[in-house]
Amino acid sequence: MANAGNFSVRRLTGFTTIAIICFLSLYTPILTLVIFSFNAGTSIAIWEGFSWRWYERAWANEQVQEAALRSLQIASFAAIVATTFATMAAIATTRTRPFRGLTAIYAFVNTPLMVPEIVTAIALLIFFASIKVATGYTGLGYLLAAHTAFCIPFAYLPIRARLESMDLTLETAAADLYATPWRAFTRVTLPLLWPGIIGGLMLAFVISLDDVVITELVKSAGQETLPTYMLGQFRRVVTPEMNAISAVFLGISILIVTLFFFLTRKRN
């Protein structure tokens, strides 16, 4: 009786062992990568002492600077635009009376999460190729459009979750207290929605920043982002400089995801 109520998976035989193996297999390679980013030698496998040299070198590398800057530009643009669209979609799917096709719209917004990325990438490649042929335009627009598109469902999820957990009576109360629909939105809905919007923004930012497959296929010549640049480097000589770039990149991602976690958690 007493034990049935508080079953704990922790007490199962071998649980601890399995957990440790899981964590080790997940994090050992990453840990190794970070450790060798501080290698004084040129090998990514033989330790020759501690040094910041690869960080310094990466920092001074113009190609890295350019790619990192482009990545940030694309991620910022895609995150902001995608979050705006996602916010509108989330409001339309939660703050209206259920209408015909609501489920279809919901599915439509979320399908990109299920379509294999390589399929999206090839589809975009072919689609944009025909536009390139027709217009001759080869600018950054394709990457911006592509990133915005695949970021929308990621931005949509936390915003929708936030809207659904909000008490609808608050908006009713605002209307009761003479707020027009627009003012009820700006004074009550939006302030309460901010954690969701910030969450969506950061999630979209990270997703855009990390993307390789779609970027690789959509980008025009000379439009390397940090991940595609790194991928390109691995085809040549591999030095701990790659480790250093990866470590910084990892740090930024972890930072943003952690911020996202706390922002969406705490305000509830």
Place this chain on the structure above:
Amino acid sequence: MPEVDKADRRPAIEAKNVSKVFQGAAQDRVTALDAVSVTIRENEFFTLLGPSGCGKTTLLRLIAGFDFPTEGEILLYGEDIAPLPPHKRPVNTVFQSYALFPHMTVGQNIGFGLEMLGKSKAETAARVDQMLKLVQMQELKNRRTSQISGGQQQRVALARALAPHPKVLLLDEPLSALDYKLRKEMQIELKRLQHETGITFIFVTQDQEEALTMSDRIAVMSRGKILQIGSPREIYDRPAERFVANFIGETNFLEGDTVSTQADRAMVRLPGGATVDAGLPQGLKPSGKVTVVVRPEHADIVKAGQPATLAGALSNIVYFGTDTHFHVALDTGGEFIVRHQNSRGNESAFAVGEKVGIAFEPDAAQVLRD
């Protein structure tokens, strides 16, 4: 009595044949309100009383503008407000969940309506302070609404709804979340606020005791209809329908035969042969079989052989502290409960099993409409 004064006042809210049908999926039609008509007068404390699902909250939401009637008119001082959105109605609501804005302070919550109405900062600030004083919460002006107790949130919700001087204040079961003692306090507080502000209150509750204590008039609702409207005393002493008699307080039901009728009274022969003079609901002309109700405290128990209206045997005596309930198995079948107020030193002279009589107070009996 205040009820008499208020009878002459002009109507604040008039609902005329208001129906509300909620159209669900395919065949799912729910008639929440069925051709309801009611007039609520200026400065009245009017209560909509009924069990959950009776339509009382729907009527409130139609007056507030959160829903629109399927049919009928709702007049506010003679003007049809049924098509107006909520933000254009000079009517405010105290919500069951309070619905205080969590990202604003107590003061900002109270000032919200005034701000939306475009009042100046100075005017808003002055009114907020006045409202805080009215609900005795001056010290908490800059607190977040999550940092105050349930009773305090209740007061803020009240102050927020009263601040813009609404013509009518709607209260949707506002006390249901409070504990018993706080609820009692707030009942008195609400009554005081209504008196001090002179605003018409429309109060929704399913608590009959709350309705009886606070209201000038009560409308008892069931299944989308208003069954009876009257002062608490009328509703309690002269229930017109079985549902009303049952829903409010305890009642004894007796089957009888009409002997004769006058304007608003009838002589009814009860089982066992005794005839009582009973009140009639408005406009009822009964004949033949009727149901008569008698409240347990409007009858007394007497020793067998003394003059009595009904006779039976004591089946149970239940002591309640303030009063004692005598359960009498009537000789003609059925049970009758008599409530006797206790006082010190008058221990019951009756024993279970004893033959007893039941004597009615004058005007104890009331005929039902069914």
